[in-house]
Amino acid sequence: MAEVKTFYITTPIYYPSNKLHVGNSYTTVAADAIARFKRLTGYRVWFLTGTDEHGQKIQRQAEAAGKAPRVFVDEIVAWIKELWDELDIEYDDFIRTTEDRHKDKVAQIFTAFHEQGDIYKGRYEGRYCTPCEAYWTERQLVDGNCPDCGREVELISEEAYFFRMSNYAQRLIDHIEANPDFIQPPSRKNEMINNFLKPGLEDLCVSRTSFDWGIPVPFDQDHVIYVWLDALSNYITALGYGEEGSIYETFWPADVQLIGKDILRFHTIYWPIFLMALNQPLPKTVFGHGWLMLQEGKMSKSKGNAIDPRVLADRYSSDALRYFLLREIPFGQDGIFSLENFINRINTDLANDLGNLVSRTLTMAERYFDGVLPEPTVDDGNTDQELRSLALETPSNVEVYTSQLKISDALAELWKLVKRSNKYIDENTPWDLAKDPANVGRLGTVIYNLIESIRFTAVILQPFMPRTPKSIFEQLGIEAESDMQGWASLKRWGMMKPGSVVSRGDDLFPRLNLQAEIREMQADKPVADDADQTEEHEGLISLDQFQQVDLRVAEVIAAEKIPKADKLLKVEVVIGDNDRRQVVAGIAEHYQPDELIGKHVLFVSNLKPVKLRGVLSQGMLLAATANDGRLALTTVDRDMPSGSRVS
Numbered sequence: 001m002a003e004v005k006t007f008y009i010t011t012p013i014y015y016p017s018n019k020l021h022v023g024n025s026y027t028t029v030a031a032d033a034i035a036r037f038k039r040l041t042g043y044r045v046w047f048l049t050g051t052d053e054h055g056q057k058i059q060r061q062a063e064a065a066g067k068a069p070r071v072f073v074d075e076i077v078a079w080i081k082e083l084w085d086e087l088d089i090e091y092d093d094f095i096r097t098t099e100d101r102h103k104d105k106v107a108q109i110f111t112a113f114h115e116q117g118d119i120y121k122g123r124y125e126g127r128y129c130t131p132c133e134a135y136w137t138e139r140q141l142v143d144g145n146c147p148d149c150g151r152e153v154e155l156i157s158e159e160a161y162f163f164r165m166s167n168y169a170q171r172l173i174d175h176i177e178a179n180p181d182f183i184q185p186p187s188r189k190n191e192m193i194n195n196f197l198k199p200g201l202e203d204l205c206v207s208r209t210s211f212d213w214g215i216p217v218p219f220d221q222d223h224v225i226y227v228w229l230d231a232l233s234n235y236i237t238a239l240g241y242g243e244e245g246s247i248y249e250t251f252w253p254a255d256v257q258l259i260g261k262d263i264l265r266f267h268t269i270y271w272p273i274f275l276m277a278l279n280q281p282l283p284k285t286v287f288g289h290g291w292l293m294l295q296e297g298k299m300s301k302s303k304g305n306a307i308d309p310r311v312l313a314d315r316y317s318s319d320a321l322r323y324f325l326l327r328e329i330p331f332g333q334d335g336i337f338s339l340e341n342f343i344n345r346i347n348t349d350l351a352n353d354l355g356n357l358v359s360r361t362l363t364m365a366e367r368y369f370d371g372v373l374p375e376p377t378v379d380d381g382n383t384d385q386e387l388r389s390l391a392l393e394t395p396s397n398v399e400v401y402t403s404q405l406k407i408s409d410a411l412a413e414l415w416k417l418v419k420r421s422n423k424y425i426d427e428n429t430p431w432d433l434a435k436d437p438a439n440v441g442r443l444g445t446v447i448y449n450l451i452e453s454i455r456f457t458a459v460i461l462q463p464f465m466p467r468t469p470k471s472i473f474e475q476l477g478i479e480a481e482s483d484m485q486g487w488a489s490l491k492r493w494g495m496m497k498p499g500s501v502v503s504r505g506d507d508l509f510p511r512l513n514l515q516a517e518i519r520e521m522q523a524d525k526p527v528a529d530d531a532d533q534t535e536e537h538e539g540l541i542s543l544d545q546f547q548q549v550d551l552r553v554a555e556v557i558a559a560e561k562i563p564k565a566d567k568l569l570k571v572e573v574v575i576g577d578n579d580r581r582q583v584v585a586g587i588a589e590h591y592q593p594d595e596l597i598g599k600h601v602l603f604v605s606n607l608k609p610v611k612l613r614g615v616l617s618q619g620m621l622l623a624a625t626a627n628d629g630r631l632a633l634t635t636v637d638r639d640m641p642s643g644s645r646v647s
């Protein structure tokens with residue numbers, strides 16, 4: 001008997017510090033699509049996700065909410081599980097780091113490290129970023145702040161256990177060099193080697209004493225285990241590492257560990273070193289994907305600018321959201337999430353391309369053949385041939401891209417077939433064929449081929465959008481457990497049985513009105529009448545256009561005259577804590593440089609940078625000008641923090 005191929009894929013385990021946003025969902029949707037694809041193509045799959053529940057950040061947030069940490073995380077974890085259900089995330093296991101099965105193993109791992117001399121006791125004096133739960137040296141800080149998230153770091157001084165990272169650094173460098181698939185995409189590899197490994201790896205602090213929400217060090221109860229050592233171990237504790245007969249033996253090492261690029265260092269340096277210390281094989285691939293950004297920067301739970309994926313899924317369907325996340329951004333790169341891009345994708349790819357193909361074809365099958373699938377008898381040797389061979393090539397093309405984690409390319413490949421099928425309708429103009437009964441053989445063949453091509457599309461689409469294919473199969477009269485939904489049914493063209501009954505259902509994706517959606521989602525107002533939307537308002541701009549301008553409160557921190565330019569000042573401002581900009585402002589005749597310092601002014605922060613008199617200008621200060629030429633900078637009516645949004 002042939003051995004069943006196995007596949008183990010993981011997502012990061014999320015901090016249940018707040019509800020997850022669409023950026024976090026991105027990783028999990030991608031992992032789910034890959035896991036489903038592997039299942040569809042015959043692998044025995046294990047897909048793990050979960051939550052990272054200990055640490056100072058969670059403890060503080062629970063305190064701020066006036067709740068015990070356990071109660072606090074329980075509520076958010078319940079919400080996260082509902083989100084995954086809503087997005088059809090079919091995980092095999094969900095690990096919570098507060099579960100005994102995890103805590104006991106981590107305590108054992110820590111003890112083993114200590115006993116074998118990898119861990120020693122010392123004192124940590126240095127910087128700590130609580131939001132990232134990361135230690136930093138003075139040298140690594142950027143403008144005194146955390147190099148990863150830009151927020152303030154704390155000075156901590158406490159007794160701690162350390163892990164001798166340096167003992168393993170060379171082995172890790174050798175492993176990375178010898179295994180090009182280990183860090184993906186390849187561009188991320190050099191960053192790790194050059195920035196962290198080559199300069200010399202410092203020993204890592206692996207325990208804390210100033211709070212207690214964590215796994216206690218078994219032999220020294222004043223310490224809790226550092227949250228990243230605790231969290232990273234989840235990938236093996238969840239498999240039952242150390243227990244005889246557990247699925248650990250079947251699934252470890254992981255085939256793919258998906259993470260965001262911000263936590264690459266933990267997964268490609270500390271994690272492999274812990275595994276080396278345990279004498280265990282390293283994951284085959286750690287893939288660091290890019291970020292989903294908003295126009296104004298990275299989305300994050302703590303910035304409060306996050307988009308709630310459940311709101312999007314409720315309104316537009318979970319399949320539409322999954323499709324957008326998987327298709328819009330080449331996996332590995334950063335991409336922008338905007339409602340406009342999302343709606344456009346729904347309208348073009350889902351409503352126009354896929355939805356129309358299905359509804360046009362089924363309408364014609366009903367109109368010309370009463371929904372009874374005709375026999376294909378008259379092949380034109382041309383368009384039929386092309387459609388057929390493209391359909392037969394598509395499964396393996398999609399499989400190659402998916403196994404390379406190029407999910408966006410995989411979907412683009414599938415859409416070639418959808419588009420080719422639409423073109424086939426236009427080439428064969430069934431409505432013309434239907435005019436002459438002599439063409440019935442050809443007309444039947446065209447309809448048959450379209451239905452078979454739609455079946456191919458639906459089979460391949462299942463891992464990416466689990467709901468839509470179900471509706472398509474129903475329209476094609478294919479039952480849930482039928483082989484015709486399976487991968488093997490794509491080996492041959494012509495599995496649809498002539499004589500079977502098809503029937504048109506509801507439109508898969510009704511077209512959306514972009515402006516109405518923007519208005520309703522962003523301004524939280526009901527959708528106005530169509531008449532109102534189409535009325536011409538000369539010279540007026542839409543709310544959408546206005547909202548493209550990113551207006552902020554900025555604090556002036558320096559100003560000086562620009563030599564040989566009587567009207568211009570070079571003004572330096574800061575937006576928020578650390579976004580510094582310099583601008584060239586035409587206000588020298590109205591303000592002395594010194595009187596500007598400390599002012600909170602209104603600022604256009606998303607203007608393209610320009611050079612004025614050779615000086616870089618990265619934005620614009622807003623000022624009012626009277627008819628008599630007087631000028632005043634615009635400020636805010638009350639004391640508002642720099643960085644506040646103006647709208």
Ligand code: MSP
Pocket residue numbers: 011012013014015023024026027052231232233259260261262263290291292293298299300
């Ligand atoms: N708890 C740690 C992970 C421990 S894994 C052993 C953690 N949690 S997190 O909740 O802050 O982030 C989880 C994942 O979400 C990370 O991979 C991070 O990169 C990803 N993302 C957070 N914001 C994101 C976007 N805006 N876009 C894409 N991914 C994003 O880190």
